[in-house]
Amino acid sequence: MADNHDEVIEHYNCFHAAVYGPVGALDRKTRHLICLGAALGANCEFCTKYALGVLRELQASNAEIDEAISVAMTVGASNARLLAKKVRAENP
Template identity: 90%
Template sequence: MNHGHNHDEIIEHYNRFHAAVYGPEGALDRKTRHLICLGATLGAGCEFCTKYALGVLKELQASDAEIDEAISVAMTVGASNARLLAKKVRGENP
């Protein structure tokens, strides 16, 4: 289905969006944004995106402790989701 946009235009819009979100300016510093990105990519299960986030974090000199903490936060979201789903399936209150 074509709504007046070709694939190249869509990719161009995406690239501008990506550059605006991850560019040098923002309320959050770049490292913080990429730590959030790491957690989101892990939650989404996107291997390519996770590798990208880790690569940028290394360039931004994120420490192993910062990266590990972001991973831990992502793990709590996944664990909470699994716990709540199990309770729902069993008919229990969260």
């Protein structure tokens, strides 16, 4: 793998450009709102900053960004709630 590291990075860069480029079923702002939610869910600070930066460039409103953040928060909260319910049921 070390021998083809540059090739792997180039493939990743092409993949990234295809996903976040101008063409797609979803508009770029929607894709980056999804990116923001996924970045928060993955606890990736770099990805969160990237998504916010692009969303600012795309003139996403604070309301759009806040809604994406709220959606991401529900995923984390749902996971915590369901895990707690499972653990309590297994350990009465």
